[in-house]
Amino acid sequence: MSKFTNARQGSYQWIMTVEMPGRAMQTLYGSCTPGAGATRHDVFLDIKAGLAEESPEMAHANVVFFSFERNTL
Incomplete structure (x- = not known):
């Protein structure tokens, strides 16, 4: 088993970057299992x-x- 395996991860991975022009930028990521x-x-x-x-x-x-x-390879 890989040391990177995490049973709590969702079936999909997401990444989102948002920006307030000239003020701030933020990147978030996670995983989820949609209904x-x-x-x-x-x-x-x-x-x-x-x-x-x-x-x-x-x-x-x-x-x-x-x-x-x-969220699979």
């Missing part, structure tokens, strides 16, 4: 909402990068 019937857009909105809760100053930031891929 049945969830779409990529649903996950995008959930991640963006989570970002707004954690960093209210970034709630209206521009998304400059978003990746959402299967």
